[in-house]
Amino acid sequence: MTAMIEAHGLTKRYGKTVALDGLDLAADAGQVVAVLGPNGAGKTTFVRTVATLLRADAGTLLVAGYDARKEPAAVRRVIGLAGQFAAIEPAMSGRENLEMVARLFGQRRRTAKASAAAVLEQLGLAGDGDRLARTYSGGMRRRLDLGASLVGAPRVLLLDEPTTGLDPRSRIELWEAIRKLVQAGTDVLLTTQYLDEADHLASQVVIIDHGKAVATGSPAELKRQIGGSIVELHVRNRMDLARVAEMLGRLDHGETQIDESTRRVSVRVHSGGEALMSALRSLEAAGVELEDIAMRQPNLDEVFLSLTGRPTADSRSMAARAA
Amino acid sequence: MTTAVAYGAAGRGAGLARSTSTVTRRALLRYVRTPQLIVLATVQMSVFFLIYRYMFGGAIHIAGMSYVDYLVPGFIATGVLFAGIGTATAVAEDLEQGFVDRLRSLPIPRSSVLIARATADTAILAWSTAFTAAVAFAVGFTLHGSALEGLAAFGLVVLFGFAFEWVFITMGLFAGNAQAAQGMGMIVFPFAFVSSAYVPVSSMPSWLQAFAEHQPLTYMVDAVRALTLGPQAQALLGHPCDYYVTRSLLWALGIIVVSLPIAVWRYRRG
Numbered sequence: 001m002t003a004m005i006e007a008h009g010l011t012k013r014y015g016k017t018v019a020l021d022g023l024d025l026a027a028d029a030g031q032v033v034a035v036l037g038p039n040g041a042g043k044t045t046f047v048r049t050v051a052t053l054l055r056a057d058a059g060t061l062l063v064a065g066y067d068a069r070k071e072p073a074a075v076r077r078v079i080g081l082a083g084q085f086a087a088i089e090p091a092m093s094g095r096e097n098l099e100m101v102a103r104l105f106g107q108r109r110r111t112a113k114a115s116a117a118a119v120l121e122q123l124g125l126a127g128d129g130d131r132l133a134r135t136y137s138g139g140m141r142r143r144l145d146l147g148a149s150l151v152g153a154p155r156v157l158l159l160d161e162p163t164t165g166l167d168p169r170s171r172i173e174l175w176e177a178i179r180k181l182v183q184a185g186t187d188v189l190l191t192t193q194y195l196d197e198a199d200h201l202a203s204q205v206v207i208i209d210h211g212k213a214v215a216t217g218s219p220a221e222l223k224r225q226i227g228g229s230i231v232e233l234h235v236r237n238r239m240d241l242a243r244v245a246e247m248l249g250r251l252d253h254g255e256t257q258i259d260e261s262t263r264r265v266s267v268r269v270h271s272g273g274e275a276l277m278s279a280l281r282s283l284e285a286a287g288v289e290l291e292d293i294a295m296r297q298p299n300l301d302e303v304f305l306s307l308t309g310r311p312t313a314d315s316r317s318m319a320a321r322a323a
Numbered sequence: 324m325t326t327a328v329a330y331g332a333a334g335r336g337a338g339l340a341r342s343t344s345t346v347t348r349r350a351l352l353r354y355v356r357t358p359q360l361i362v363l364a365t366v367q368m369s370v371f372f373l374i375y376r377y378m379f380g381g382a383i384h385i386a387g388m389s390y391v392d393y394l395v396p397g398f399i400a401t402g403v404l405f406a407g408i409g410t411a412t413a414v415a416e417d418l419e420q421g422f423v424d425r426l427r428s429l430p431i432p433r434s435s436v437l438i439a440r441a442t443a444d445t446a447i448l449a450w451s452t453a454f455t456a457a458v459a460f461a462v463g464f465t466l467h468g469s470a471l472e473g474l475a476a477f478g479l480v481v482l483f484g485f486a487f488e489w490v491f492i493t494m495g496l497f498a499g500n501a502q503a504a505q506g507m508g509m510i511v512f513p514f515a516f517v518s519s520a521y522v523p524v525s526s527m528p529s530w531l532q533a534f535a536e537h538q539p540l541t542y543m544v545d546a547v548r549a550l551t552l553g554p555q556a557q558a559l560l561g562h563p564c565d566y567y568v569t570r571s572l573l574w575a576l577g578i579i580v581v582s583l584p585i586a587v588w589r590y591r592r593g
Contacts, residue, residue, distance in 0.1 A: 076336070076430040081424065083425070089422070091353040091357050104429045105429065
């Protein structure tokens with residue numbers, strides 16, 4: 001089976017800024033691949049290069065087997081793109097938007113109508129298909145935009161930060177729509193800065209930073225890569241934080257993280273159960289009052305931190321959401 | 324029964340004619356269904372025309388003819404410039420809002436997107452020109468030449484509009500966002516005002532006359548005048564009708580030849 005996307009040494013510069021710095025990436029067909037990274041990591045530049053909107057300065061890029069530099073027209077026939085903005089015409093109905101894009105994909109009028117109707121149904125927009133898109137909510141616009149990117153029945157669907165700016169409910173609806181697509185056989189490459197998004201949707205995650213891939217694997221593999229589990233304590237009194245951190249530091253690895261705002265201390269451990277028990281014993285002896293104690297798998301944020309040595313931009317809000 | 328295309332079927336893409344007409348339709352629908360846009364396109368030119376006709380018209384005297392007959396050809400011909408600001412803004416908005424990215428990622432000839440914009444906006448310009456002409460007739464404008472010459476004058480204005488569309492498309496592509504496009508659009512003011520459109524060039528200071536006499540708008544305005552003023556035209560303008568029509572057509576052609584390739588190059592470069 002032809003790989004969805006294969007990039008070797010992909011480089012793109014804007015003046016002195018290096019957006020892609022010899023990016024190597026192999027995304028297999030038949031799955032969702034998430035390109036994960038903080039703002040400015042090169043995610044959008046990568047998607048735009050795959051979509052033939054940009055030309056790389058160096059390196060090779062194959063999309064569904066076609067060379068993006070030499071055969072951009074062939075690439076455009078097999079991709080569907082949903083960029084960071086909902087690129088739909090507000091003065092046309094949802095149905096008209098989809099029919100327009102289907103026609104541009106070369107479909108005959110009747111086929112275009114049928115594809116548009118099928119996509120509206122698939123994205124839960126059938127009831128609103130004949131309303132002008134300018135009356136849609138933000139979430140509906142994004143779904144319509146997603147629809148426009150797949151009405152041409154692409155082999156490879158490119159989604160650039162599909163849920164940025166959406167409220168939690170619209171986000172979950174969009175995830176649902178993306179999952180259904182994959183079941184229907186579309187390959188998806190999506191970029192995201194939300195770690196939970198990659199975790200929820202993707203079977204392969206490529207973490208990029210400063211225009212380079214720093215790690216690749218399934219979410220489970222990446223979590224395993226940094227090893228062990230996380231013991232996380234939620235203390236009642238803020239002044240106990242330092243003391244607890246010191247105690248936990250003695251446990252195993254010693255890499256403790258303190259989150260002052262949520263009164264949490266976490267530590268990475270290898271021997272999960274034992275560590276938890278001894279933590280409890282020493283805390284009890286010290287008379288520390290706890291709100292909660294938990295042992296869990298590391299999340300992708302912690303993976304990112306251990307791989308790149310710095311947290312992602314949204315790690316703070318992640319922590320807040322976890323609370 | 325017709326069924327939707329199966330996933331992975333991969334479209335072969337629309338040809339130039341179909342993609343151009345599909346994208347043109349979208350641009351026209353946007354005008355027609357956005358009240359601010361269609362109202363603006365329809366009445367803006369007429370409102371300014373009425374201001375000129377009734378506010379300034381009383382103070383401006385042109386020897387041997389009524390000001391309204393002098394003004395209408397000039398006003399309508401320079402109207403293409405003001406309409407063009409809308410084009411530059413629309414192009415920049417399409418870039419800014421990601422619509423162009425979508426189109427550029429589709430298997431269609433890239434030139435179709437620009438041809439569609441020029442076509443749709445020229446059609447809107449033809450509509451607002453016709454509307455303004457109707458208003459002009461209602462407030463005393465008369466054709467002194469034949470009806471055929473009047474139609475030819477209308478055709479010329481639309482053609483000038485089409486030529487200038489390419490300048491404004493280029494402007495919009497370079498501007499990249501709506502505000503910048505509107506700012507760049509201000510360049511139309513010296514071309515519109517320092518011309519023979521509203522007042523005779525001979526009434527300007529000599530250093531302005533040099534520019535006013537030789538810039539394209541003056542030739543275009545005078546060509547339209549030569550076609551609508553009938554026998555009085557030559558007395559006013561100094562040359563026969565052909566002189567102005569030929570020169571204005573050459574200007575229009577020159578504008579297309581220069582700006583179209585720049586627009587296409589800029590669009591392809593992304």
